[in-house]
Amino acid sequence: MATTARHHVTPLEQVEAPGSMLTHTAARVLAVLRITTGSVFLWAFLDKLFGLGYSTPGERAWINGGSPTKGFLSGVEVGPFQDVFRGIAGAPWADWMFMLGLLGVGVALILGIGLRVAAGAAALMMALMWIAEWPLARETASGEATRSSNPLVDYHIVYGIAGVVFALTYAGHTWGLGRWWASLPIVQKNRWLI
Structure with a gap:
């Protein structure tokens, strides 16, 4: 009795297989979305680090002694957690966590590696920023x-969901280092690092 070898279908083969959920074009569009979303995170990191003059002026740059969290969090005037956010505004641990999150998520998305960790970090960061802005409210504590523009879904929610989609669709395999990353022994042993 002859036995046939079972062929394990990889996510990439699923993308290339006829009738699969992702076409080549869809995989490429996801790659473009992944890279551009990563660029949003990385740009925010660089602007806050060096004060490139977009959202952060040079004198408030982190390398010049500024705080990446103080401006945003100290201005929180809405929602049930406004006192909590204002209380952590400018705290060194909050600055480091925020900046490492921006850098890590940005680099991971651009390179297409560690997308599961990046998705979790992006979703957490975006959820906390959504809570800080509390779009459910129409007025601030001072009545302004x-x-x-939308009480439930704003760009924070979209970026958080996008990160999860990148991880679930192996978006790092197209125009990224995802395949190489997934082949590393440490990633093979710890699949959550994919």
């Missing part, structure tokens, strides 16, 4: 309009 919040200018919230």
Whole structure:
């Protein structure tokens, strides 16, 4: 009785297989979205680190003694956690966590590696920023309009979900280092690092 070898279908083969959920074009579009989303995170890191003059002026750059969290968190005037966020504004641990998160998520998404960890970090960061802005409110504590355009879904939610989609679709395998990363022995032993 002859036995046939079983062929394990990899995520990449699923992308290339006829009738699969992802076409080559869809995988490429996901790669572009992954890289551009990573660029958003990495740019925020660089602007806050060096004060490139977009959202952070040079004198408030982290390398010049500024705080990456103080400006945003000290201005929180809405939602049930406003006192908590204002309380951690400018705390060194908060600055380091925020900056490492921006850098790590940005680099991981651009390179297409560690997407599961990056997705978790991006989702957590975006959820905390959503809670800080509290788009459910129409007015701040002082009675001014919040200018919230959607009480539930804003760019924080979209970026968080996008990170999860990148991880679940192996988006790092197209135009990234995802295949190489997944072949590393440490990643093979710890699949959560994919």
